[in-house]
Amino acid sequence: MITLEKRPQPSRVWTFATPVLAVVLTMICGGLLFAALGQNPFVTIRTIFLDPLFSEFAWFYRPQLLIKGAPLVLIAIGLSFGFRAGIWNIGAEGQYIVGAICGAAVGLAFYPTESFMIFPLMVIAGALGGFIWAMIPGVLRVKFGTNEILVSLMLVYVAEQLLASMALGALRNPEGRGFPGSRNLTQYPSATSWINEGVGMHWGVVFAFIAVIFAYITLSRHIFGFHVRLSGQSPRAAKFAGVNPGLLVLICMGISGALAGLAGLFEVAGPAGQVSIDFNVGYGFTAIIVAFLGRLHPVGILLAGGLMALTYIGGEIAQSNLGLPGAAIQLLQGMLLFFLLAVDVLTNYRVRPKHKVAT
Amino acid sequence: MTDVLLQLRGLTKAYPGVVANKDVSFDIGRGEVHALLGENGAGKSTLVKTIYGLVKPDSGAMTLEGSSFQPPEPRVARAAGVAMVFQHFSLFDALNVAENIALGMENPPPQREIAAQVRAVSDQYGLPLDPTRIVGELSAGERQRVEIIRCLLQDPKLLIMDEPTSVLTPQEVSILFETLRKLSAEGTAILYISHKLEEIRTLCDNATVLRLGEVVGTCDPRTTSARDMAELMVGTKLHVPKKATRETGEVILSLKGLSAKAPHRFGTALRDITVDVQRGEVLGIGGVAGNGQDELVAALSGEMPTSAAMVTYKNQPIGQMHPNARRKIGLLAAPEERMGHAAAPDMSLTENAIMTATTREALTSRGFLHWAKARRFAEGVIKTFDVRTPGPANAARSLSGGNLQKFVIGREIMQAPDVLVVNQPTWGVDASAAAAIRQALLDLAAKGAAVIVISQDLDELMEISDRFAALNEGRLSKPRPASGLTVEDIGLMLGGAHDMEVAHVDA
Numbered sequence: 001m002i003t004l005e006k007r008p009q010p011s012r013v014w015t016f017a018t019p020v021l022a023v024v025l026t027m028i029c030g031g032l033l034f035a036a037l038g039q040n041p042f043v044t045i046r047t048i049f050l051d052p053l054f055s056e057f058a059w060f061y062r063p064q065l066l067i068k069g070a071p072l073v074l075i076a077i078g079l080s081f082g083f084r085a086g087i088w089n090i091g092a093e094g095q096y097i098v099g100a101i102c103g104a105a106v107g108l109a110f111y112p113t114e115s116f117m118i119f120p121l122m123v124i125a126g127a128l129g130g131f132i133w134a135m136i137p138g139v140l141r142v143k144f145g146t147n148e149i150l151v152s153l154m155l156v157y158v159a160e161q162l163l164a165s166m167a168l169g170a171l172r173n174p175e176g177r178g179f180p181g182s183r184n185l186t187q188y189p190s191a192t193s194w195i196n197e198g199v200g201m202h203w204g205v206v207f208a209f210i211a212v213i214f215a216y217i218t219l220s221r222h223i224f225g226f227h228v229r230l231s232g233q234s235p236r237a238a239k240f241a242g243v244n245p246g247l248l249v250l251i252c253m254g255i256s257g258a259l260a261g262l263a264g265l266f267e268v269a270g271p272a273g274q275v276s277i278d279f280n281v282g283y284g285f286t287a288i289i290v291a292f293l294g295r296l297h298p299v300g301i302l303l304a305g306g307l308m309a310l311t312y313i314g315g316e317i318a319q320s321n322l323g324l325p326g327a328a329i330q331l332l333q334g335m336l337l338f339f340l341l342a343v344d345v346l347t348n349y350r351v352r353p354k355h356k357v358a359t
Numbered sequence: 360m361t362d363v364l365l366q367l368r369g370l371t372k373a374y375p376g377v378v379a380n381k382d383v384s385f386d387i388g389r390g391e392v393h394a395l396l397g398e399n400g401a402g403k404s405t406l407v408k409t410i411y412g413l414v415k416p417d418s419g420a421m422t423l424e425g426s427s428f429q430p431p432e433p434r435v436a437r438a439a440g441v442a443m444v445f446q447h448f449s450l451f452d453a454l455n456v457a458e459n460i461a462l463g464m465e466n467p468p469p470q471r472e473i474a475a476q477v478r479a480v481s482d483q484y485g486l487p488l489d490p491t492r493i494v495g496e497l498s499a500g501e502r503q504r505v506e507i508i509r510c511l512l513q514d515p516k517l518l519i520m521d522e523p524t525s526v527l528t529p530q531e532v533s534i535l536f537e538t539l540r541k542l543s544a545e546g547t548a549i550l551y552i553s554h555k556l557e558e559i560r561t562l563c564d565n566a567t568v569l570r571l572g573e574v575v576g577t578c579d580p581r582t583t584s585a586r587d588m589a590e591l592m593v594g595t596k597l598h599v600p601k602k603a604t605r606e607t608g609e610v611i612l613s614l615k616g617l618s619a620k621a622p623h624r625f626g627t628a629l630r631d632i633t634v635d636v637q638r639g640e641v642l643g644i645g646g647v648a649g650n651g652q653d654e655l656v657a658a659l660s661g662e663m664p665t666s667a668a669m670v671t672y673k674n675q676p677i678g679q680m681h682p683n684a685r686r687k688i689g690l691l692a693a694p695e696e697r698m699g700h701a702a703a704p705d706m707s708l709t710e711n712a713i714m715t716a717t718t719r720e721a722l723t724s725r726g727f728l729h730w731a732k733a734r735r736f737a738e739g740v741i742k743t744f745d746v747r748t749p750g751p752a753n754a755a756r757s758l759s760g761g762n763l764q765k766f767v768i769g770r771e772i773m774q775a776p777d778v779l780v781v782n783q784p785t786w787g788v789d790a791s792a793a794a795a796i797r798q799a800l801l802d803l804a805a806k807g808a809a810v811i812v813i814s815q816d817l818d819e820l821m822e823i824s825d826r827f828a829a830l831n832e833g834r835l836s837k838p839r840p841a842s843g844l845t846v847e848d849i850g851l852m853l854g855g856a857h858d859m860e861v862a863h864v865d866a
Binding site for chain 1: 660661662681682683686692694696699700701702703704705706710713714715717718723726727728730753754756757
């Protein structure tokens, strides 16, 4: 028999080792899964995790890594503040959509005027859109004690309906011969988020790195970051230390909403190009995995975002080259979170063989 | 004591890094009230858990009524006639008394039958208890009666009681003692664990003293002085805090008709509390837990805002002020619950120092933390208050209760408050650490600060306070000078006398 014994304090080694262990376990179990689907597990794992970086077509995939990684990191950084404080914003996907709609709407309103002012305005509008969408569950929780998990999640579906109505109505391209979807913002120089499309560089990537640095400094050096961590660990102690719990909910929801909104804006003005019905592809949900995979630590999130982007791209390669079903890739991503949470127990507990009792 | 009920021989139990019990041997006679004494960590709880079947000894043997007794689990121990009342109750607030008792039974009879049994037992032993009442509405003393009656329904031969009086008023204690004496007279042995030596002297026939897992002595508590027993427990001369005569200065903190609604369902409302606190005095506030202590601390620390004029500090209304604004002007507090309220268990001691010392120790500039300065402050607290830990980088939860309490109290005292409010400063703390904490509070008052000590430990309050007031159902009695108060006076002030009767000892 095996028993778990609580460590006097969290192990530093395991804090860093558990994500690696989770990735390894995911590879093993994913390999078994792919074997059960009739694929060679080694080829599949190589295709997913290594081909995007090292195959002969890697020049094509590497820019994709930035494009997929940037929104994940940006959203996950925002979420990490709330998650650390015990505030569960599950609706980043909705805030991402609303940010994209608001930012795109500002850009489209100026079309075809060219000015260097337009893009910054779109950035502000995008952040504001996500912020306001996140304020709905935030204010409801503070004022009425509703559950922010449910409200923020439900608002994702509201945002999706809003997106559909915008793509079909208010924001539809007047010159699009009735097809749904807005004008393409990448063809509007003042409004595009691309910096260099060839290498996958857009403003979202820049902002993602800024967010990582900002979050790192805030969490490790600033009293606000300290209060966030304290609130997550001991809400009563935080209140005793002078934290206003309601205000903290609003700030954390606001940060995550604004960053998700930014991610949406950069996506719609760059890689996606237009507001369309199927604009959102689940970054807001995947970012939750990224946040936890990165241990809610800014640098960890940066690495985890890269890894997640890798599985996205590798998954697409596996789908097209090996004919693997898309659901198998999602299962792999889910597995990653599952294993991460499961091996997390090692950080706080020591595994021991059960003591034989002397008789 | 000719008839030996339970015999312990050479019990040894080691945990990784610590020997909890080492070669412990003693006997408990039938109908004997036997005290088990020792500081925190002396191995008392490991020993009683061994008897109750929760812990298996590494070596040694027990015999119960002459036959070998090795309970592998509490069920077997209970079947053999060993019952235990734990220090922390395991009762469900939302269920009634009879339902709670049924939950602890193997094959519970119908509710009506249990209710009848409860009534019978409570009549027999003078423990008034209505089986249909919801536990959430009971006082701590009544909850304890639920636990005791739950044990008595098994008709035990040996009843183990772990710190039973820590939550009781003096009147409730005397009722409990009558019950225990009656049980003892009927032949039930009682193993009684307590820190309170005067109680042991009045109740117990024999005492075994443990120190660091070993039996260091036995004595007859009726003829041994409390001081001698304490020194046997600690192993050295006990340092008794000295109350220096002090000048009390001007009024620094006034509560004027302080009232507040209960913050949650099982909380207590504060009702019209009026008191002035002067510089240089220690105001002791006694009372049984759950009578508004937590709420009073919250109202003073700023966690629970009240209307501004109800709390005035240096002639300034502060009822609406936030905790950190109060800290800035010199009003500090240390709440009762160490883990999760006064300290964050998973955070380092440095981080726990930042928790409350940011404002007064200037540990931030423009919001950015000075980690080195915070570490130095934490190191200062550790050194000054003799906190036993490898260093400030260790997590709060790795400290023992007494050490963490020294850190938490020290953290506030080191910030040189003008008023310090502490709730249960020595709860669960061993005798020498408790003496150190009390001395530190007295020293703080001697420097001209006002200290408000809220405690359930009346001996502690009598030892250090200048004035004493009692908190009962959210009301504070008028403070009276502590010197000259008798136990009876205090009992009446605590108001614990209503709705109780002393057991009719005529059996």
